[in-house]
Amino acid sequence: MIDVDGLVVRYGQAVAVDDVSVDLPTGRTVGLIGPNGSGKSSIVRAIFGAIDRMRGTVVVDGDALDTLSARERAERIAVVAQEERTGLPLTAWDSVILGRSIRMSGWSRYRPEDEAAAEDAMQRAGVAHLAQRSVDTLSGGERQRVLIARAITQGASHLLLDEPTNHLDIRYQHEILALVRSLPLTTLVVLHDLNLAARYCDELVLLDKGRMVAIGTPDEILRPKLIASTYGIGARRADTENVPQLTFFPLPDTARTEQ
Numbered sequence: 042m043i044d045v046d047g048l049v050v051r052y053g054q055a056v057a058v059d060d061v062s063v064d065l066p067t068g069r070t071v072g073l074i075g076p077n078g079s080g081k082s083s084i085v086r087a088i089f090g091a092i093d094r095m096r097g098t099v100v101v102d103g104d105a106l107d108t109l110s111a112r113e114r115a116e117r118i119a120v121v122a123q124e125e126r127t128g129l130p131l132t133a134w135d136s137v138i139l140g141r142s143i144r145m146s147g148w149s150r151y152r153p154e155d156e157a158a159a160e161d162a163m164q165r166a167g168v169a170h171l172a173q174r175s176v177d178t179l180s181g182g183e184r185q186r187v188l189i190a191r192a193i194t195q196g197a198s199h200l201l202l203d204e205p206t207n208h209l210d211i212r213y214q215h216e217i218l219a220l221v222r223s224l225p226l227t228t229l230v231v232l233h234d235l236n237l238a239a240r241y242c243d244e245l246v247l248l249d250k251g252r253m254v255a256i257g258t259p260d261e262i263l264r265p266k267l268i269a270s271t272y273g274i275g276a277r278r279a280d281t282e283n284v285p286q287l288t289f290f291p292l293p294d295t296a297r298t299e300q
Contacts, residue, residue: 042067042227043088043118043199048097050083050251057083059251061097065199070221070228072238074262075248076272081231084248085201088229089118101199115143119192119226121185121202133179133187134172137163140194159194166190166220182213189220202230206237215240239263239285247271259285 043065050058058080065071073081086092088099090106099106101117109117119140140162141155163169166186176184185205192200202221206214214234218241221228232238238245239259247254247262249271255262263285265276275290 042102043229044098044100045084045088046098046100048084048087048099049095050080050087050092051095056251058087061248061251061253063246063253063256065227065229066244067227068225069243070230070241071244071246072242073229073231073246073248074233074235074238075254078250079248080251081248082203083251085120085203085229085231089120089201090114112143115195115197117197118199118201119195119197121188121192121200121205129176131176132173133163133168133176133183133190134159136176136187137168137190137194140191140196143195158196159190162190162193165193167216180213182209182217185209185213185217186220189217193224198226200224200226200228202228204231204233206232206234235263235268236286239287263287 045064046062048058048061049056061080061084063071073084075081083092087094088106101109106114138151138155138159141151141158144155145151160169163172166189168183168186168190171179171183171187176187179187189205200221205217205221209217214237218237221230222241230242232242242259244257245259245262246256247267254271255267263278265278268274268276268287269292273292275292276287277290278285278287280286
């Protein structure tokens with residue numbers, strides 16, 4: 042479980058995150074949604090300590106983040122950042138087994154249990170057949186699966202993902218999020234696609250201009266009036282198999298002005 046309380050993040054004079062509090066319950070998938078510039082990625086980075094907090098606390102399984110060493114943080118929190126090419130001559134296997142490096146000391150070699158963990162993770166992520174392929178020759182969806190396999194190999198109990206479906210086609214978007222949802226981890230994921238968020242998240246946190254607008258289930262958050270007031274876009278909702286799905290349309294200029 043991760044508890045975030047009163048989080049404030051600034052870049053110079055600009056406030057990126059303004060007094061956000063959110064709990065990530067054990068074993069649940071929580072989605073961060075909101076317009077561009079609403080602070081989603083900054084919250085993720087603050088939770089694993091990649092950027093400084095001006096104020097607020099982050100507590101991981103009862104321990105304050107600030108009391109944990111970099112190694113202890115990595116043992117508890119795995120991170121899948123936005124998909125990017127490494128430029129390094131790594132195979133998929135090399136990339137995945139790197140997840141075990143936090144559990145090794147000095148220049149020690151990978152143990153049989155490390156290799157077994159990597160093999161299991163690649164099987165679960167559906168990338169075992171890519172083991173000897175260069176990471177930079179893989180498609181976007183394949184690279185994301187490799188990164189998720191590395192996160193699984195890491196053995197952490199919490200998973201943070203920053204726009205894991207960015208630039209992926211529809212099939213891979215659903216496959217990646219279905220995989221993430223199936224993992225027995227506490228998960229926080231940044232998503233732009235509200236329909237994907239509705240299908241794969243247990244809870245949603247809606248942000249705007251660095252502040253939390255609302256938190257609740259997809260059914261509670263994905264309401265046309267709330268979406269219109271936050272995003273400035275009209276929305277119609279139709280539930281399919283109890284999953285909210287939205288279609289969008291431009292608002293009249295008068296409606297945007299009134300907001």
